[in-house]
Amino acid sequence: MTLQERDKKHIWHPLKQHQTHPNSLGIVKAKGCILTDEHGNEYIDAISSWYTCMFGHCNDFITNRVYQQMQQLDQIMFSDFTHPAAVELSEKLIQILPENQAKIFFNDNGSTAVESAIKMALQYYFNIGDKRTTFIAFENGFHGDTFGAMSTSGLSVYNGPFEDFLINIHRIPVPNGENHAEILEQLSEIITNNKIAAFVYEPIVQGAAGMKIHNIEGLNQIIEYCKNNDVLTIADEVMTGFGKTGKNFASDHVATKPDIICLSKALTGGLVPMAITSCTQKIYDAFLSNDIAKGYFHCHTYSANPIGCAAAIASIDLLTSEKIQESIRRISTSHIEFSEKIKTHAKVKSTRSIGVIFALDLDTNMERYGTLRDLLLSSFMKEGVFLRPLGNTIYIQVPYVITDEQLEKVYTTIEKVLNQL
Numbered sequence: 001m002t003l004q005e006r007d008k009k010h011i012w013h014p015l016k017q018h019q020t021h022p023n024s025l026g027i028v029k030a031k032g033c034i035l036t037d038e039h040g041n042e043y044i045d046a047i048s049s050w051y052t053c054m055f056g057h058c059n060d061f062i063t064n065r066v067y068q069q070m071q072q073l074d075q076i077m078f079s080d081f082t083h084p085a086a087v088e089l090s091e092k093l094i095q096i097l098p099e100n101q102a103k104i105f106f107n108d109n110g111s112t113a114v115e116s117a118i119k120m121a122l123q124y125y126f127n128i129g130d131k132r133t134t135f136i137a138f139e140n141g142f143h144g145d146t147f148g149a150m151s152t153s154g155l156s157v158y159n160g161p162f163e164d165f166l167i168n169i170h171r172i173p174v175p176n177g178e179n180h181a182e183i184l185e186q187l188s189e190i191i192t193n194n195k196i197a198a199f200v201y202e203p204i205v206q207g208a209a210g211m212k213i214h215n216i217e218g219l220n221q222i223i224e225y226c227k228n229n230d231v232l233t234i235a236d237e238v239m240t241g242f243g244k245t246g247k248n249f250a251s252d253h254v255a256t257k258p259d260i261i262c263l264s265k266a267l268t269g270g271l272v273p274m275a276i277t278s279c280t281q282k283i284y285d286a287f288l289s290n291d292i293a294k295g296y297f298h299c300h301t302y303s304a305n306p307i308g309c310a311a312a313i314a315s316i317d318l319l320t321s322e323k324i325q326e327s328i329r330r331i332s333t334s335h336i337e338f339s340e341k342i343k344t345h346a347k348v349k350s351t352r353s354i355g356v357i358f359a360l361d362l363d364t365n366m367e368r369y370g371t372l373r374d375l376l377l378s379s380f381m382k383e384g385v386f387l388r389p390l391g392n393t394i395y396i397q398v399p400y401v402i403t404d405e406q407l408e409k410v411y412t413t414i415e416k417v418l419n420q421l
């Protein structure tokens with residue numbers, strides 16, 4: 001029996017309607033940018049397995065560091081103890097995060113990094129005696145699948161059964177370069193009439209929405225307006241963090257810095273799940289008190305797991321190396337050249353890119369999980385490239401270690417498949 005057949009017996013996959021999509025391809029190996037399936041076929045991982053494995057799969061530098069850590073200290077309760085890998089990681093992160101970030105709180109996935117940020121914002125106001133109940137978020141944002149994160153997500157296509165239990169959110173449009181005044185007017189009304197704790201946003205690029213890129217000055221004005229009106233700002237950098245936009249963090253492109261930042265995905269280079277919620281000294285100080293209940297009583301068993309910390313330290317060492325920075329610039333330049341070329345294709349409506357993120361919109365209406373999307377996905381796979389269209393968007397987010405030949409193959413495959421449409 002193949003893995004695919006055995007899988008069907010006991011496994012329930014995420015984001016899947018098993019009745020119409022019963023098959024999951026067995027992947028038995030991944031190295032660098034190449035995935036190998038159970039039949040020996042190879043695929044270029046052109047989306048870095050959901051933007052996690054940015055330094056390539058099974059990167060020797062990261063796996064060696066993790067192996068050393070595994071022989072030294074595997075797991076320890078972080079409520080009671082600290083350890084070298086957590087301390088070193090906190091120091092490294094503070095060095096590269098926006099300059100206003102001062103404290104590092106550990107979680108174990110992107111959703112809980114956001115969940116934690118939401119709870120921090122609510123308790124911040126509770127602790128200072130100014131109870132708040134509501135949040136602001138962008139239309140079509142995505143922040144994860146736990147209740148708080150799901151509430152802030154605007155991509156609520158499949159949230160039907162849970163809607164009665166979501167927290168209160170006011171939505172604003174994303175800044176497109178022409179709607180600044182309109183957004184600020186809406187913000188002013190929302191903030192005046194509600195007890196807003198925080199504004200939650202994906203800085204500059206909305207990933208799950210189809211790599212939608214925002215107007216940076218417009219975003220800056222929104223963040224600034226929130227700050228001036230006593231609304232905390234939470235940047236969800238789970239997708240954009242660690243070099244994707246050409247800078248270490250998307251917030252580095254924006255003049256006004258967030259109070260809280262959520263990190264995960266590429267944090268460990270895709271090796272193990274881990275997440276972080278960082279914040280300013282001002283947020284942290286509001287939890288200091290002789291009253292124990294004012295402390296932050298949120299914890300995950302695997303908080304600051306040493307293996308995860310070791311993988312994250314190694315990933316940051318790679319990210320900040322000249323070699324990887326050079327690759328990021330090389331991929332960004334290639335994307336701009338490809339964008340110029342493909343944007344005149346008859347099937348392409350528009351293209352956009354920032355850093356290593358490239359996206360094109362097809363000139364057709366497409367359901368998020370419809371038949372055209374399935375056809376595209378299988379056509380790419382037949383050509384040996386893993387690309388996962390989002391609605392009518394095809395996007396690329398390759399590992400930084402991709403070779404020029406591999407990247408060229410991703411481009412030519414997209415062209416070839418579009419020609420067949």
Ligand SMILES: *Cc1c(COP(=O)(O)O)cnc(C)c1O
Pocket residue numbers: 109110111112114142143144145202207208236237238239240264265
């Ligand atoms: C993936 C993602 C999340 C959720 O992270 P998980 O680890 O899947 O829970 C949250 N926010 C953004 C922007 C993401 O891309």
